[in-house]
Amino acid sequence: MSDRLTVAKTYKLYIGGKFPRSESGRSYPVTDSKGTFLANAAQGSRKDARDAVSAARKAFGGWSGTTAYNRGQVLYRVAEVLEGRREQFITEVATSEGVALKKAQSLVDTAIDRWVWYAGWTDKIAAVLGSSNPVAGPYFSFSTPEPTGVVAVLAPQQSSLLGLISVIAPVIASGNTCVVITSQDRPLPAITLSEVLATSDVPGGVVNIITGRTAEIAPWLASHGDVNALDLTGAPESIRADLERSAAGTVKRVLRNKVNEDFTATPDMSRLRAFLETKTVWHPMGV
Amino acid sequence: MWEYAPAPESRDIANLKPAYKMFVDGKFVEGTGEPLKTINPATEEVLAEVSTASESDVDTAVKAARKAYDRVWSKMPGSERAKYIYRIARQIQERGRELAVLESLDNGKPIKESRDTDIPTAASHFFYHAGWADKLGYAGYGPDPKPLGVAGQVIPWNFPLLMAAWKIAPALACGNTVVLKPAETTPLTALVLADIIQQCDLPPGVVNIIPGAGDVGAALVGHADVNKVAFTGSTDVGKVIQGQLAGTNKKLTLELGGKAANIVFDDAPLDQAVEGIVNGIFFNQGHVCCAGSRLLVQESIADELIEKLHARVSTLRVGDPLDKNTDVGAINSREQLTKIQELTASGEAEGATRWTSSCPLPDKGFFFAPTVFSGVSQAMRIAREEIFGPVLSVLTFRTPEEAVAKANNTPYGLSAGIWTEKGSRILWMAQRMRAGVVWSNTFNRFDPTAPFGGYQESGFGREGGRTGLEAYLDV
Known part of the structure; x- marks a missing residue:
């Protein structure tokens, strides 16, 4: 080890492919599990959330319109870049979550593999969830799954990387775009993930990442008219019902998964299904 | 010209009874709510008195459904459940004519629609879902997906029996038990369905049917022992229910309002398109959540199409729902008629051009002549709000991109129609519609x-x- 002074990173938000500070000018100290100062994270505001929704909406047409093969390759590319940053993530997860390096290593490896798992789903969702409908008449009828739109994701509070990836990847694999509020006290791996996304081929605005107080920002997303769905996974218990009530104002799809979901377990399709619509198309048959 | 000769179906076929009771725990029982009088909207005469549920009746019904779920239905092999559901499908077919006439009496819809659409499709929903009951492991939700428990279901008045079938059939196939509340103005066919269910020997409590108004629905969806809520109705009420269920573990599905665009391109076969447009908005008096209520016409053919449309709509016969010649029946209630009148008045006030068919209307009952507004802009209420009546708003567009933008310019997203001879354009448009059902060169299928x-x-x-099974499975 040299005595060289390290270059400390400024942790910022990730909105529309850029790294702005919070419009509010606020930041908050992030510590490790023992209370030692790590960095200041941007404390996102209502305005940041709205900017992120605009960016996500702007990106939706392009991202949902890409071919499933292309989306699969873009997501696989993210896994490649994640792998290259493996050591950095292990250190960050160990520090953020207060787990031993060996445990952190396993969490990071699972997270990268999880991303690969979802990358492989992009061009299989339609075959597995779609259908050709044998209707009783001279019509061709088929149903295809389509992305719901802009999804507000409240990332898990405990699992700073594996949990985060487990909630983002299924949302974007099917063509949705999202605004993510990170773990409030463990936000640093999320910022590093945003650097990975920015240097893979994920178009700006597909994933937008906001750090700050979940309970402060989430209500604005829950009531936002241009947000189509809400993932409550990381919502504090005390505000979950209120967020659902707000979401009802625009008939949002709400995923109510458990607060302490075990992200080390192998997932099923439920997170993919939660943010999909089914479109049924009919056409007459005849000569 | 031929002289017009009415061909009325006999109302005796409906086996109308002076009083109907609610159906709880396998028995027809008197509800302790204030009885309601259901009327024939075509004549305003009272058809029957129907007992309604009080809050304690709701509790009794949910308890019966819970007991039936715990003791019988959840333990029964899927293959046995299937046979019960097949029985229901067959009995609906056997009593199809009775149900059709009763539906037209209570709802006001033309007999040709209740006879050819509502009742047969209700039977087919039971028949289709019966087959799923012992094949759920193949549905893509894992090898042995479990039911949710007791389903509380609230349905609207526009397709009374059909909506009951859409709700009950998948719930039973997936192994749930049901408490269903039919609409206040159209409870009769659901109670005949209860009679069918009783004759099919379904175990008591598996299906319970409790008539009443909105307060009964609210008590049902709010009941602590209901695991699943399914609602079809207005977006306003849907939002209230979603809010009411916040913070609970109840699974919810909502089928709400719409303001569908029916898009006609300049290369569309116009005569065929006109038939589709007429079917899209005047089917069931326009009381259809997926009605094609916004006609988007390519500008170059707008005048020609509107002229053809006026000519065709003028031939629609409005009147006695039991007459087999009737195309447009009665508006379901005075309340709905008032709402349609209010919204059409706003269309005139906001500057749209109103054309109304000069067809004769009956002297009594709730009727509204088919109406087409042209020169409609997107900001007008008749372009934004669901009218739920025989009123069409015509807007124009120049390019496919503009058609997409206008079609999607709504908070709704239930259905859309596309009329063009060009296959690639159909698929391009269908992909861009933010709507759950897209009918191309057809409508309302x-x-x-x-x-x-x-x-x-x-x-x-x-x-x-x-896909629909997911709503009734714990997945």
């Missing part, structure tokens, strides 16, 4: 194998097909 449901504020969850 329904089938139990084809998932139906909305995007955005038209609700969530699907009914029909493999």
